[in-house]
Amino acid sequence: MTKDRLYLYDTTLRDGQQTQGVSFATQEKIQIAQALDRLGVDYIEGGWPGANPTDSAFFDDAPKTRATMTAFGMTKRAGRSAENDDVLAAVLNAGTSAVCLVGKTHDFHVTAALGIGLADNTDNIAKSIAHLVAEGREALFDAEHFFDGYTANPAYALECLRAALEAGARWIVLCDTNGGTLPPQIGRIVSEVIAAGIPGDRLGIHTHDDTGNAVAGSLAAVDAGVRQIQGTLNGLGERCGNANLTTLIPTLLLKEPYASRYETGVSLEGLRSLTAISRQLDEILNRVPLRQAAYVGASAFAHKAGLHASAILKDPSTYEHVDPACVGNQRIIPMSNQAGQSNLRQRLSEAGIVVEPGDPALARLLETIKAREEEGYTYDSAQASFEILARKELGQMPAFFEVKRYKVTVERRKNKYDRMVSLSEAVVVVKVDGDKKLSVSESMDDHGCDRGPVNALAKALAKDLGRYQGQIDDMRLVDFKVRITQGGTEAATRVIIDSEDGQGRRWSTVGVSPNIVDASFEALLDAINWKLLHRQGAA
């Protein structure tokens, strides 16, 4: 049986940006677009050009993607032509090959929110879509509040869809904008829309999670015949979020009847990167990954109940509906050291450290890692700190230098022009090859901007390491993340630092302390030690 093609439309960069507390920087949007493209979605909705500077800047610098880059906007306003609508013009100016315009289909919204006549609204839809087509763009129409609109006035809601279809829209997307429609109603209404003559292979679905049913509603729409699904990574989005593509994609690829009936742009190989992509997005947004997330959560394959855990060891299929490896996730059996040790050996071999199975050092190292994770450390992303910790435990970590003390001063006061300015200064004392070296640096950068105490400390620490100095001169600090964690009973600060060198290598290190400067210093030390461990000429 030939499979039907389902199209995945990602709106993380547009509707996902409506998440409370989320606002992407342009560079973050670019990173996310690249990850989405690697995953294999069909459309990437990049934002609303003209509505805010970040979205406009993103389209100026948008990465080249296999996925169809799409700009979002709204249908033209009444009383002007599509050609003369400046909001629409800004959307077209982004120069994307596809454009998605949202418009009203609920009569109440047309008269109450827009305050225009019903015929004016259908005309706005038709003219706007026709304008996109005339400009050579692939046109999509987001039918806002469609399900409520259809329930209130089916004839008018369908008329709006037909206006878009006849004007040349490739896709008509049925949006449950306020998230209130339950899956069986979505399924029934989609069937009626198709029966009314709008072909399923021109229909998309866009749901929200206000009743916890966004995924089920999307699947019900697919069952009824739509062929495009809109959603976001990690279910980002306004209010309770959009349909979660991170959940939908593995369901479509791994679960029946979907796996046999449909194909998507995501391959089984691409699916294995799903957990990593989900975590990367959280990392970019500095959000704590949701442990319970379906498929990709750290707890998604964690078997705590004793009965379950022992059955899992006999046969994983007893308590797992899919293999965690399919989505790049891992089984966790807290009771079993056996699983923990094989994980650990895998991780060590990735760092080039070979330890035989059953070596007592494995159990010891596992204990050390557990104890440090209790304090707030995390080694999931800080691979370089993991390697240093493991080498110390295994007696394979050279002592390149010793830090005797440091002191950092942060000061804010009026300068001679009577303006408040701040400045930090750091003194670091290290011992290298028996020689004591005092270094001092300040936090001012080349533009006269105070980069703060961690910057001053990093510069002082890397200023004079004797014979190692030549090895670290090409290092630079490229990212710095801070999170408050609960270490024991007291809050602690976790700092993760990303470093890069002239060979294009990038590595991450972690430090934890109630004192943020001290946590940063620990991560900086690990970063330099890792670089020295992997210096030119070293094993």
Add this chain to the structure above:
Amino acid sequence: MTKDRLYLYDTTLRDGQQTQGVSFATQEKIQIAQALDRLGVDYIEGGWPGANPTDSAFFDDAPKTRATMTAFGMTKRAGRSAENDDVLAAVLNAGTSAVCLVGKTHDFHVTAALGIGLADNTDNIAKSIAHLVAEGREALFDAEHFFDGYTANPAYALECLRAALEAGARWIVLCDTNGGTLPPQIGRIVSEVIAAGIPGDRLGIHTHDDTGNAVAGSLAAVDAGVRQIQGTLNGLGERCGNANLTTLIPTLLLKEPYASRYETGVSLEGLRSLTAISRQLDEILNRVPLRQAAYVGASAFAHKAGLHASAILKDPSTYEHVDPACVGNQRIIPMSNQAGQSNLRQRLSEAGIVVEPGDPALARLLETIKAREEEGYTYDSAQASFEILARKELGQMPAFFEVKRYKVTVERRKNKYDRMVSLSEAVVVVKVDGDKKLSVSESMDDHGCDRGPVNALAKALAKDLGRYQGQIDDMRLVDFKVRITQGGTEAATRVIIDSEDGQGRRWSTVGVSPNIVDASFEALLDAINWKLLHRQGAA
């Protein structure tokens, strides 16, 4: 039309305890049981007596509830009578009026996991249930892996259900133990079970969220005829969690077709406590409440998009499927770079600042906010900093005190016992009512632990504010969040500080700077200024 009764069975205290990272103390179990009883669920599954000491202790001290207190256990093992099974005896010894026993219904599990014959298993089910009934208990049977079992061997799976039913079980609960069955399959299988002669009003449903469909699966089972729903508060539970009762309950009470067709033990009045109960559970477990949670999340009724927010102001039903007050939640219209003037006025009026529509100050303030958001500020969550910014722009912000300068020192060195220790010290100079005040504090807490430079700075800043000192003495810093943002072309640090006072008020402030200490200082200043603005006796 008379409504059918739906029964709500809460397993937060049993299956919810399987959540990774969750382990309840006895006292916490008692608090949660009391909250569940106030809410109005029908059954409270308190744990597995005999399986762990906390569960046994809970039943010894179980609160008197209107809900039926239920003990959980498993069907008797093969090769002994129900009367002589010590595991079952421990469950009965808890003395609850209802007992729920889990048993196998999937032939593969019977032979592979238990290693017994299929007839032995049905016999174990029948004898165990009959024993409960003979002991005068209401008997429930949790049919483990029922959906997989039915798919593999429907005749045997049904035979197990009949064994329980004929032995006198009040409820047969169909469990999708590994969470892999999708809602349409659940609906179809439930229909077939009822068609095979097991009455719907004796059937329950128990789902897990491994495909993000636990709520939809439960609703599909209700649609097909079951009359009991098992789930947990906040969707706690093994792996991805159980069906979330916090989501299901409002759906059943507020949404059609459920609201017209069914009644539950939860009243519309009780439903108004739902958000508070959800937060209370997070508080007990020291978990950060999920902002995006359906109905009860802090973002569930947050309208960020400018288009949505302006429509909401005209008529909330435009973008809300239910009234937030029904579940004890609140509407939020946050500021963001996409918000329009109508958001802004709403936000201002929440802060007690009235500005007429069209006032040019609105456009000016919006520009200021946008510019600051470009620098890395965010006002979505930092309502107190928003208010201060707005009052400054509108000329309504008094200057309580002036900071002349500060200086912070962070030092790490060996102490007299030759151990590396760190200590921070802060000096702050302020001018209040013309008087210059110098304050100094250090970062050591009562336990001799260095809390870092921000702590020292906060203490010094709040040490002497002259005649305002009495107003800020009851303030304390309760949370501190840090992230690196893109401010212009350079990375900046954003700090958000949550403060609380003796009146139980909690407010959030934001600071941004490349220098993390300086960003923290800015947020601290706003926090104190907000407190002074809202001091006792102030307008």
